[in-house]
Amino acid sequence: MKLNWFLLPVGMLFLAGCGVDVEDGSGPTPHPPDVPRDFPAVPIPADNPMTREKFELGRRLFYDRKFSADQSVSCGSCHQQANGFADGGNAVSKGFHGLTGKRNAPGLSNVAYQPFLLWEGGVESLEKQVLAPIVNPVEFNIHTDTLMMRLAMDPVYPALFEKAWGSKDVTMERITKSISAFERYLITGNSEFDKWNRSEPNTLSTEAKRGFDLFFGETADCFHCHGGFNFTDQNFHNNSNAPVYEDAGRYLLTSRDSDIGKFKTPTLRNIALTAPYMHNGSYQTLEEVIRNYNAGGKGHPNADILMRPLGLSERDISDLIQFLNSLTDTSFIRNPEFSDPFKPVATGN
Ligand code: HEC
Ligand code: HEC
Structure with missing residues (x-):
């Protein structure tokens, strides 16, 4: 698929x-x-x-x-x-x-x-x-x-x-x-995953493809929140990454107790490059993030209903990481059009 x-x-x-x-x-x-x-x-x-x-x-x-x-x-x-x-x-x-x-x-x-x-x-x-x-x-x-x-x-x-x-x-x-x-x-939108998804020549590994199936399947269930071409539902959820949130998140706008600890679902594009993770940078690695999901979160009362123990194996966790790594778009981070015009350009020889 x-x-x-x-x-x-x-x-x-x-x-x-x-x-x-x-x-x-x-x-x-x-x-x-x-x-x-x-x-x-x-x-x-x-x-x-x-x-x-x-x-x-x-x-x-x-x-x-x-x-x-x-x-x-x-x-x-x-x-x-x-x-x-x-x-x-x-x-x-x-x-x-x-x-x-x-x-x-x-x-x-x-x-x-x-x-x-x-x-x-x-x-x-x-x-x-x-x-x-x-x-x-x-x-x-x-x-x-x-x-x-x-x-x-x-x-x-x-x-x-x-x-x-x-x-x-x-x-x-x-x-x-x-x-x-x-x-x-x-x-x-030019990562190895995208090239594979568009049936263009690509180097997507078997592990990453397996991670893709987990991500978009009911086992890991990531796609319910990180779905769509930009890997976000543009909605707000509490993914229970802490038992208590110092930053109340969406609550700051709505003053509804049920919004405490809800944050915008971030895109996962180029996610391997943007550590540390979460609104406060409290997670250092993708592995740490996935282990939190696998555990069903840290028991925050506003935890999203999808936050439940997933039962992922070590291999599943590793394949999910490979899939997330495949969302890195090197042509984007190296595009000279987006680079700092105040920095001298390398001549390349
Ligand atoms: C000192 C560091 C810093 C500087 C300088 C800075 N930002 Fe940010 N930027 C942040 C942080 C931290 C956030 C998240 C803030 C939040 O959610 O309350 C952010 C959020 C954003 C967002 C929202 C992204 C999203 O997905 O919601 C945009 C867009 C953005 N910055 C653009 C800019 C622009 C344009 C400038 C220059 C005018 C700028 N930033 C300068 C640190 C910085
Ligand atoms: C209930 C909705 C939901 C589900 C399900 C979900 N996420 Fe998230 N994800 C979020 C939200 C919301 C955040 C930001 C939370 C915060 O900053 O406190 C987030 C953050 C992340 C981050 C860190 C992003 C960053 O820029 O810091 C990663 C990586 C991530 N999720 C991967 C996954 C994976 C992999 C799965 C499946 C195992 C998954 N998510 C399942 C809603 C969800």
Whole structure:
């Protein structure tokens, strides 16, 4: 059995940026993201079309340390390409969004498809999310006026803003839209698993295929929450990874006791690169994560009904890990288009 993602409900609208009005950032060069043929179209907001010029500007902004008050940190410091745009090895980032440094920076694999952002799902668009780290006192801690002035006085940015937006004016709207547009290009669907699933030449191992069957079968039952082309149901669950949660998760938005410890089901794409795991980075390895599922969790009262002892054998656990490893997309983490433009490019000889 292979998977046909087209049969899965997506319920998202594709609005391509095909206008030519530079003033609203829709011109001059339409540049749709490169999407695997078995993926649904990337949802693009009508008021932020994708152009080559905006991509270039957004990419530079994403990696620019001018964003932090002391010019030490960029978005790319916590969201590193080599780690699937997660924070390489750090449980909680130095600086953080929202909740006083208790959270693990998620990868940005296919973030364009996510209807809810942040672990508890409190933000509904990439455009709105960009502002969070900028004004957060423990993250960039910069006043937006200072940021806009820094960029306006930079030797490079005014020309980039003009190309992308039709004038040199640096505004917060243009900044947030340009960074969001860049994030929407971070599409990953070229792992060995994907190639196998599309019947293209691949190196997927027998163990990984067995892990796939377990993952999508009733034994390990992972797919009920991590289903679909992006391995998430875009919903919120308590997977009982601790007996008590310091971070109340979804409860912070709803104040419902039953939402304590519920977090957004994360994508599992490039998961081998994004350790440590869970909202607080409390699990170091995939093995540790799977053993928690196999045990049926740690007995939290809000544990999802699917959290029950699974009876996986050692071989099952190992094959599931092989399957998760096969979701690593090396072309994504090595794509020069997504790399830090401030770093000198290796010449290769
Ligand atoms: C100091 C580290 C740090 C910096 C700098 C940072 N982030 Fe994050 N990012 C995080 C953490 C931690 C989270 C999870 C926060 C949460 O869920 O409350 C996160 C979450 C996100 C998410 C939500 C992803 C999801 O799956 O829900 C996006 C998108 C994002 N960051 C983009 C950015 C952008 C764009 C910038 C630059 C403007 C940026 N980040 C700067 C650490 C950082
Ligand atoms: C009841 C829904 C549910 C089921 C079933 C489920 N997961 Fe999860 N998974 C989640 C949620 C929610 C999180 C995040 C929890 C948190 O951060 O506290 C998560 C986190 C993870 C993570 C860490 C991701 C990261 O970015 O930190 C991995 C790996 C994972 N699950 C793998 C699996 C595997 C393998 C299975 C099957 C054995 C499985 N999950 C079954 C809901 C589920």
